[in-house]
Amino acid sequence: MKINSIRSIRRTELSKAAFEAVVQFGLRGTTLDRVGDIAGVSKGVVLHHFKDKSNLLEAVFRRSNSILSESVVELYRYAESSHERLWCVIIANFASVIFNKRVCQAWVSLISEVPHNKQCQRIQIACNARIQSNLTYSLKNFLGNQDAKDAARHLGTLIDGIWVRSGLLVDPVDSSRAISEIQFAVSKIIPNGAISQEKHIIAREKIESIASIVLGSRAFQEKLLKVISK
Amino acid sequence: MKINSIRSIRRTELSKAAFEAVVQFGLRGTTLDRVGDIAGVSKGVVLHHFKDKSNLLEAVFRRSNSILSESVVELYRYAESSHERLWCVIIANFASVIFNKRVCQAWVSLISEVPHNKQCQRIQIACNARIQSNLTYSLKNFLGNQDAKDAARHLGTLIDGIWVRSGLLVDPVDSSRAISEIQFAVSKIIPNGAISQEKHIIAREKIESIASIVLGSRAFQEKLLKVISK
DNA sequence: ATAAAGGCTTACCAGTAGAAAGTTTTTTGT
DNA sequence: ACAAAAAACTTTCTACTGGTAAGCCTTTAT
Numbered sequence: 140m141k142i143n144s145i146r147s148i149r150r151t152e153l154s155k156a157a158f159e160a161v162v163q164f165g166l167r168g169t170t171l172d173r174v175g176d177i178a179g180v181s182k183g184v185v186l187h188h189f190k191d192k193s194n195l196l197e198a199v200f201r202r203s204n205s206i207l208s209e210s211v212v213e214l215y216r217y218a219e220s221s222h223e224r225l226w227c228v229i230i231a232n233f234a235s236v237i238f239n240k241r242v243c244q245a246w247v248s249l250i251s252e253v254p255h256n257k258q259c260q261r262i263q264i265a266c267n268a269r270i271q272s273n274l275t276y277s278l279k280n281f282l283g284n285q286d287a288k289d290a291a292r293h294l295g296t297l298i299d300g301i302w303v304r305s306g307l308l309v310d311p312v313d314s315s316r317a318i319s320e321i322q323f324a325v326s327k328i329i330p331n332g333a334i335s336q337e338k339h340i341i342a343r344e345k346i347e348s349i350a351s352i353v354l355g356s357r358a359f360q361e362k363l364l365k366v367i368s369k
Numbered sequence: 370m371k372i373n374s375i376r377s378i379r380r381t382e383l384s385k386a387a388f389e390a391v392v393q394f395g396l397r398g399t400t401l402d403r404v405g406d407i408a409g410v411s412k413g414v415v416l417h418h419f420k421d422k423s424n425l426l427e428a429v430f431r432r433s434n435s436i437l438s439e440s441v442v443e444l445y446r447y448a449e450s451s452h453e454r455l456w457c458v459i460i461a462n463f464a465s466v467i468f469n470k471r472v473c474q475a476w477v478s479l480i481s482e483v484p485h486n487k488q489c490q491r492i493q494i495a496c497n498a499r500i501q502s503n504l505t506y507s508l509k510n511f512l513g514n515q516d517a518k519d520a521a522r523h524l525g526t527l528i529d530g531i532w533v534r535s536g537l538l539v540d541p542v543d544s545s546r547a548i549s550e551i552q553f554a555v556s557k558i559i560p561n562g563a564i565s566q567e568k569h570i571i572a573r574e575k576i577e578s579i580a581s582i583v584l585g586s587r588a589f590q591e592k593l594l595k596v597i598s599k
Numbered sequence: 600a601t602a603a604a605g606g607c608t609t610a611c612c613a614g615t616a617g618a619a620a621g622t623t624t625t626t627t628g629t
Numbered sequence: 630a631c632a633a634a635a636a637a638c639t640t641t642c643t644a645c646t647g648g649t650a651a652g653c654c655t656t657t658a659t
Contacts, residue, residue: 167482171616172615180638181638247483248484249481254395297526300533301526320522379606411607417605
């Protein structure tokens with residue numbers, strides 16, 4: 140880690156710069172020169188640290204997904220019941236540090252790299268599988284095995300749908316609106332008998348308030364950096 | 370129309386070629402040269418008919434969305450009840466002529482153009498609004514006004530989610546699986562009392578079988594061409 | 600028949616990805 | 630402490646890309 144430190148620092152800086160370029164100029168407008176400009180180095184440096192543009196974009200993609208995964212892990216530490224664990228996964232996906240216009244639009248731009256990039260596919264599949272398994276695990280407390288799986292798949296797809304729409308449509312991205320859309324789905328999926336709505340809302344609100352503090356904190360950001368620069 | 374016919378024919382040919390390029394090489398691999406090659410003309414022709422690359426991609430985007438909208442309209446002609454009308458919208462989105470790996474991946478590639486292209490945004494918004502209003506209209510037969518709106522939004526988002534996942538993940542795209550995911554959502558959304566599951570399944574199957582015949586037919590394809598080349 | 604217009608090609612320019620070779624700085628072995 | 634090796638960075642070069650502009654050829658209108 141000591142040996143690679145400069146390299147990994149540069150890789151982190153450059154993928155941040157690349158992300159910024161995607162935010163500002165879209166995927167088609169993101170050139171190596173611009174990425175270099177934003178990072179304050181020459182284009183050559185970019186290609187010195189990443190073998191090519193696909194490799195760079197892949198790093199950006201991995202970065203965004205890591206932030207998401209780590210957020211779930213972090214929130215899990217504070218969860219004390221299965222409802223709370225369920226809401227950890229959901230809130231992590233829609234906490235405003237993560238879920239906002241810039242990021243959603245960048246994500247929509249980035250995913251166009253996936254179909255023709257095996258590595259990105261791998262990342263996406265892993266990330267999806269993890270979210271789904273987290274959801275399934277929590278849902279098994281309220282539903283039978285097969286129902287829990289179906290419901291987890293359903294919620295996962297819905298999360299992707301909300302992300303895509305937030306990136307595509309012009310209306311402002313709104314965390315609480317996104318969450319209440321999920322709440323709508325959850326309330327339909329989990330039969331009223333299994334668990335009272337109130338308990339769910341309490342769990343959601345607890346995790347939501349933890350998320351707004353924890354995910355935005357300096358400590359968490361620094362923790363992330365270590366994970367991300369791998 | 371006679372005067373412009375060559376122009377509109379070329380525009381259709383070229384957007385088909387561009388679509389094919391996106392399918393084969395992804396958005397980043399889609400160059401004007403390649404589009405020209407596929408269409409069997411020089412790059413200059415492409416720019417003669419489209420003012421720039423954005424304009425071309427926009428046409429491709431409009432084309433795909435038109436096919437979707439027109440499919441809904443076409444299926445509507447055969448619907449005889451509100452259940453059937455509800456399923457028209459859904460089945461049109463997942464009929465195998467439209468919903469397959471090539472198209473899903475191309476769609477995922479194409480939408481990265483949306484955040485930085487006002488015209489594409491306009492198209493996307495219009496298309497979404499139409500689907501949503503169709504869904505809302507049908508759902509009002511089973512739910513109250515506000516519930517119908519929420520449910521329509523939910524289903525619309527879910528449809529987008531399924532599309533995105535089908536384009537992103539490697540597992541094969543499967544119409545019937547997609548439809549059964551929607552069926553899952555519909556069965557949760559519409560209270561059992563309002564309408565029996567059986568009636569729904571019958572409606573779905575009727576529209577599904579009509580779709581497999583009608584949407585793939587020569588007549589429909591020709592009808593589409595007229596609409597698409599505008 | 601000839602002028603006008605639209606369809607198409609070619610030649611060109613300013614970027615753009617990426618390879619390669621060269622230079623500086625840092626790390627490491629002794 | 631210092632030379633050798635490795636890594637960080639720069640510069641240069643090439644093939645290709647999007648986009649412009651000038652020009653040629655075919656069709657149509659008069």
